[in-house]
Amino acid sequence: MSDFKKYIRLVKEFGPKIAYLKIMQKLFKKNEKLGKKYTIAKQKYITDKIKNEFYDIFQTDKKKNYADGYYLQENSPIWVFWWQGFESAPILVQKCIESIEKNAYQHPVILITRENINNYVDIPDYIYEKLEKGYITYTHFSDILRVSLLAKHGGIWMDATIYTTGDFTKEMINYNFYSNKIKPFGSFISQCRWSSFFIASGKENPICIICRDVFLEYWKSHDVLIDYLLIDDVIYLAAKENEKIKAAIDKIPFNNEKIYELQRVINSPFSHEQLEEINKETNIFKLSNKYKYEKYVNDIPTFYSYIIGHKN
Template sequence: MKLDSIVVYYKSIWYLMKYFNFSTVIRLRIYPLLKTLFRRGGYTNLSHEAVVLYVRKIIASVVEEYRTKPNNLDVIKASDNIWVCWWQGKDDMPPLVSQCYKLLLSKTNGHPLILITKYNYNEFVSLPDFIIDLVDDGKMSITHLSDILRIALLKTHGGLWLDATYWVTQPININDLVFYSPKNMISNEAYISNNRWAVNCLGGAKSNKLFCFVYDAFMCYWKENNALIDYFLIDYLFFIAYENFTDVREMIDATPYTCPDLISLDLNAVYNPQKLCDILERNLFLKLNWKQIFREYNSLNELTNYGFFMSQKG
């Protein structure tokens, strides 16, 4: 295990001890680690299995309810909304987020664009009081409220959810797809999604079985818990749907590959027109990170990718 992985591991133990109990720590962290240390091939994240079992037990009734439900195979339409959320509102966006939003406005390809904030979210979805109470009590972060919000919006209205730090490189054309999410041909077992989907970009018609299941599973989980068993709970719910419902698995597997370099762009690298042009041509979206420090010019006064990006007018 690398140093950063060890730090994350011990932080997760402290968190589980604080909000759950020692037996949960044993099942979800210590036992999987001991098991994998003696496994041929070295360390792998077997805690995924433990988290899946824990969550699957809590939401077992939801899984059984959806096992026989048919999927809604309606497709994404040109009239469906694109949803972006910045909780504080447009005027409080950091520069990179504001630039992403500005460029998105020119790439919607006719889709209405709706910015979700703390001031207007309840105009589009109605969340149960106990969810809002969890946020007000500090037991659920805005980040994880947004996980529920995106699923609620898609379940109720359909369309495309984009995280606010998505750089849209070309007019969005995902119409006629039953489901859309960026995926990668390269496997990455460090994450339960294994690059088969990215929950920061999700599209589909309203009442899609996956969105309905994940929403109901969220409600079931939070009625029983006041804390997250894992930061990526939404991905575990997607995985449980993927493993248990053949129609959902086939729908996800049928999603086209559109973003082979989704998270690989180095914004601080020197701007190379041909290299960046190639990346923009082969990726519909690029996922950026507003929390990092970027500079428009490096120490040699050379334009960076970030500088190029911030200079775009849409």
């Protein structure tokens, strides 16, 4: 769907103000003061809309007695998703998955594709229909999938572009909800208190249940996404509306604070000393499959070359 068609649908479904705020935010992206002003205004408009439309979901789950919920177990599954199948995935994705399997400790790694989704969760037909029409992207389908899997089974969701360098699981079993948490940067509504590409929870966790129920209800009546990071908007609202959820998020310790560092240096000459420095207190790294990477810089292998195991 083109940007123009998206704005037309946004105006039709949510009113002209959301389109105006998105356009102004984009126009003033490089202006720190005005960019922040329109980002905050857009976030408030979106969260107000979501809260009002799905008020009953937030209130119903607020009244349930979850106690401390189910904690992650030492054998909770790790979920990794690649729609087309992993055999045809890019080499970077394949190496990321190999690293997850290598460092998963006692956690079974379950690879989800379009062929086996129904073995684990039931996704309504209207979701697949809107996916086929292009109203839902594969990225946002994966948002629906991740919270559905975690709500039903619990476990650890890891995007297929996460690269691990050591056992990343032992601390998690002390929590019923866990994610990457770093010092805030940018204007993200999460304030970097969680990352949707790496979320772990016990089964029937209220955060995942609320996200799942909001997503399924949202796509019943909408054909355009109000916000790319809708999952963060919903988690933010869930924490704002429910003290137990807020407490669970606040309880997450700072962890893997260099999670983006390997991506930053991926096209730089590889150095064991630099890798050891990056690995200090960080063993989960978020990479991206959207960019072009070089195997060599001035005939020296890069970090990308090291990750994919390229041999001269």
